[in-house]
Amino acid sequence: VEWRRSNILCVALVLCSAVSCFAQEPSVLLRDVSVVTVDGEHARIIDKTDVLSQNGIFAAIGQSGTIAASDAVLEVEATGMFLIAGLADAHVHFDFSEVAADAQSQFVREPNDILCRLYVAHGVTFVRSMWGTPSIVELRDQLNAGTRIGPSMITTGPLLTQASAIPTRMLGSIDDIRPILEEHTRFGYDALKIHSSPEAAGCTLLVDQAAQLGIPVYGHVPFTLGLQEALDLPGLQTVEHVVTFCGASVRDGSPAQGARWPQMMELYNDQDEEKQRFWAARARESGKWICPTLTTSLTEGMLLDEFDDYLDEFDDDLVTASTIEYWRQSLGGEKTMYVRSNIDLRGLYEAPRAIVAALIDADARIIAGTDTPARPGIAGRSLHLELAEYVELGMTPAQALSAATVDVARALDQEQVMGRIAVGLRADAVLLRGNPLEDIANLSEIEGVLLRGEWLDRDALDALLEEARSLVQAANDSG
Ligand SMILES: [Zn+2]
Numbered sequence: 223v224e225w226r227r228s229n230i231l232c233v234a235l236v237l238c239s240a241v242s243c244f245a246q247e248p249s250v251l252l253r254d255v256s257v258v259t260v261d262g263e264h265a266r267i268i269d270k271t272d273v274l275s276q277n278g279i280f281a282a283i284g285q286s287g288t289i290a291a292s293d294a295v296l297e298v299e300a301t302g303m304f305l306i307a308g309l310a311d312a313h314v315h316f317d318f319s320e321v322a323a324d325a326q327s328q329f330v331r332e333p334n335d336i337l338c339r340l341y342v343a344h345g346v347t348f349v350r351s352m353w354g355t356p357s358i359v360e361l362r363d364q365l366n367a368g369t370r371i372g373p374s375m376i377t378t379g380p381l382l383t384q385a386s387a388i389p390t391r392m393l394g395s396i397d398d399i400r401p402i403l404e405e406h407t408r409f410g411y412d413a414l415k416i417h418s419s420p421e422a423a424g425c426t427l428l429v430d431q432a433a434q435l436g437i438p439v440y441g442h443v444p445f446t447l448g449l450q451e452a453l454d455l456p457g458l459q460t461v462e463h464v465v466t467f468c469g470a471s472v473r474d475g476s477p478a479q480g481a482r483w484p485q486m487m488e489l490y491n492d493q494d495e496e497k498q499r500f501w502a503a504r505a506r507e508s509g510k511w512i513c514p515t516l517t518t519s520l521t522e523g524m525l526l527d528e529f530d531d532y533l534d535e536f537d538d539d540l541v542t543a544s545t546i547e548y549w550r551q552s553l554g555g556e557k558t559m560y561v562r563s564n565i566d567l568r569g570l571y572e573a574p575r576a577i578v579a580a581l582i583d584a585d586a587r588i589i590a591g592t593d594t595p596a597r598p599g600i601a602g603r604s605l606h607l608e609l610a611e612y613v614e615l616g617m618t619p620a621q622a623l624s625a626a627t628v629d630v631a632r633a634l635d636q637e638q639v640m641g642r643i644a645v646g647l648r649a650d651a652v653l654l655r656g657n658p659l660e661d662i663a664n665l666s667e668i669e670g671v672l673l674r675g676e677w678l679d680r681d682a683l684d685a686l687l688e689e690a691r692s693l694v695q696a697a698n699d700s701g
Pocket residue numbers: 313314315352593596
């Protein structure tokens with residue numbers, strides 16, 4: 223792509239100074255591009271289109287040549303290229319320990335500035351943070367205001383559970399719930415996140431109370447709450463990870479049913495396909511959005527004979543040594559435990575994929591999320607892999623793209639803001655060198671990213687990667 227700065231820039235700045243629009247993003251005109259529109263299985267490519275962004279939103283979209291060049295400060299010739307809406311990763315985590323004094327976190331702690339750069343460099347313009355603290359809210363506000371480089375963001379509050387080694391909030395009775403709802407408002411979280419609470423009653427109560435206040439709830443299905451009960455909870459908007467579906471699909475009479483960990487992990491090898499199909503159909507009927515988080519599931523790494531070799535793949539300077547060590551120890555430790563207990567690891571890899579295939583087959587609602595960096599993966603890159611998995615398991619590339627764009631917007635009540643290339647929506651888009659509907663792998667062929675109306679060409683994206691490498695190096699040197 224050849225782009226040129228128009229000399230209108232000087233004029234624009236002079237005109238703007240009176241109304242102080244310096245903080246706003248310059249206008250960008252993408253010329254003669256093929257716009258890819260997806261919605262579930264429906265897909266359309268509109269060739270020879272001009273797309274204009276102004277003040278961070280899509281201002282005009284029209285046939286090539288119909289938008290006046292003088293409207294744009296920056297023009298990008300995009301002939302032969304494909305424009306998709308910015309990608310969204312619906313399940314990620316950030317590090318809050320840099321600001322949160324009380325964080326005695328045993329959770330992975332990858333620096334936020336590295337994660338933010340990697341997301342953008344891979345075309346991810348929006349993320350849902352699934353674990354929030356006041357410092358994550360601060361990060362969210364900076365990102366959404368464009369004062370810090372990175373994807374736009376919404377964040378849940380802290381993990382709500384009963385017992386855990388990591389800092390979370392207890393969730394038992396109504397007495398626990400009131401302060402949680404107060405905190406939600408006081409700190410400005412976008413949603414609540416429930417975790418694997420042993421108190422089903424407390425969980426149901428919280429979801430109901432939150433629903434009455436109009437607060438979205440996202441989360442895992444608590445172990446004590448049956449999958450059907452969870453799917454029936456009106457206030458629970460998204461269900462994270464497919465593990466619960468594996469648990470519900472264990473064949474009758476399996477010794478894994480009454481077993482304790484780690485023996486209970488045999489449940490992955492004792493799946494009943496009929497039940498998988500049954501639960502997939504129930505998920506479809508419930509209308510709940512399921513976020514499978516396949517690629518960074520622990521299963522993949524643990525399957526490999528040489529776990530260390532697997533982690534070495536990430537040793538390419540985009541992930542800090544301490545995070546790689548965290549993966550090595552936490553996942554390697556679990557693997558050792560399973561191997562000692564004679565547990566066949568194959569099921570841990572295959573069962574979640576079988577569930578996702580069943581969900582796709584049943585036409586259940588799926589949004590793409592990766593759980594980065596809790597499990598091995600490179601921020602942003604992991605979403606490309608997640609979508610490739612969906613295609614392998616039965617989605618069309620259009621459906622996979624939809625699961626990472628317009629469907630995420632729908633699931634998270636962001637439809638009026640993002641998810642499509644349409645006038646009035648936030649100008650988040652990815653310019654690809656190849657058609658992603660022909661091959662989902664073309665998501666990796668990024669020519670440029672439009673981030674809240676700011677154009678980042680290939681050089682700018684490479685510069686972000688270079689900065690991420692330097693930050694990784696600095697963290698490694700100091701750590
Ligand atoms: Zn997570």
